Amino acid sequence: MDPGIAVPPKGYGGHERLVYMFARQYQKLGHKVDLLVSPGSAVEGCVVYSFGQDGFPPKKWNALKAIPQAWLFLWKHRNNYDMIHNFGRLLFLLPVLNHKVNKIMTYGREIDSSNIRKIVKLPHKNLVFTAPSDDCVSTGSVAGKWVTVYNAIDFSKYTPSYSVEPDAPLIFLSRLDRVKGCHIAIEVAKSTNNKLIIAGNISTIPSEFEYFKNEIEPHIDGEQIIYVGTVNDEEKNFYLRQSKAMLFPIDIREAFGMVMAESMACGTPVIGFGCGAVPEVIENEISGYVVPTKEEMVGALAKIEQIDRKGCAKRARERFDVSVITEKYLKLVSYV
Structure with missing residues (x-):
């Protein structure tokens, strides 16, 4: 894991949450788990080794200094593990690239394919690359072995609601x-x-802050358009389960879109634009609708009651629960 955010994270930290969930799930299955993560991390039952500096985003010099620290650790412990699962820089794996230990390199966003070409030209063995959607895999699968493994959430943290009132709100949950x-x-x-209901953090980037001030804030009236700020896991569960649908009108190639799975875990279907992984995460007429335009989003909303909320939550659990995704990663040990 790249240093900078502790595991588990207290706020922002998508991959850090995944690392925490998988570590705990591996333990439940009887595996011994060591973590090489940011200072301040603590995961019950795991041996935690700290490297790098805490603080996000990391300073460039601190990020560079972390590389030889990771190299030293992996070389020193190269014979101690059956599997090394890397959620950090690909470069971290360099000392053990041609070692017999099984290695999984997991990406969570669009991939620099030039790095893949360079690394697989080097002597290597027992290495597999993963990304959380077929679309994301397509950005990096220029060489090497690739497998799509969806991101996971812990469904035990969500309480689904199988029915809502006709006047239940919509929800938008994302960075603004x-x-x-x-x-x-x-x-x-x-x-x-x-x-x-709008939930999410306001960016401090000038252009994005201006977007919020000019195009979002003037519509917030506390009655029809309600902004509740950033939300923790408990608040997220509260707002999601009371909503009739999540709107996901994204305009970028999202690698997965964790909030969609979180919404489905609460029984709340998602209507999203068909960018990136959206058509893979949403199953039409089961967990929501994939649409190309705002007008068709309106049309899909008119038939949102046709989605069985219980079936939506059940199907999402079958696809995205941490227990399911952990097993997929463990099966890759024999794949490599």
């Missing part, structure tokens, strides 16, 4: 950047006379 499409969610809510 233009590419996430909050302005479109507001337009859909207003055109269909629905309430909209």
Whole structure:
């Protein structure tokens, strides 16, 4: 894991949450788990080794200094493990690249394919690359062995609601950047006379902050358009389960979209634009609808009650629960 955010994270930290969940699940299955992670990390039952510096985003010099620290650790312990699962830099694996230990290199965003070409030209063995969607895999699978393994959530943390009132709100849950499409969610809510709960952090990047001030904030009235700020896991569960649908009008190639799975875990279907992994995460007419335009999002919302919320949550659990995804990773040990 790249240093910078502790495991488990207290706030932001998607991969750090995954590392924590998988570590705990591996333990439940009887495996011994060591973690090489940021200072301040603590995972019950695991041996935690710290490297690098805490603080996100990491300073460039601190990030560079962490590389030889990771190299030293992996070389020293190269014969201690059956599997090394790397959620950090590909470069971390260099000392053990041609060692017999099984290695999984997991990506969570669009991949620099030039790095893949370079690494597989070197002598290597027992190495497999994974990414959380077929779309994301396609950005890096220029060489080497690749497998799609979806991201996971812990379904035990979510309480599904199998029915909501007709006047239940919609929800938009994401960072309030233009590419996430909050302005479109507001337009859909207003055109269909629905309430909209907006949850997410406001960016400090000047252009994105201006977007919020000019295109989002003027619509927040506390009655139809309600902004609840950033939310923790408990609050997220509360708002998701009371909503009739999540709107996901994204305009970028999202590698997975964890909030979609979280919404489904609460029984709340998702209506999303068909960018990136969205068509893979949403199963049409089971867990929501994939649409190309705002107008078709409005049309899908008109038939959202046709989605069986219990079936939505059940199917999402079958696909994305941490127990399911952990088994997929363990099976890769024999694949490599």
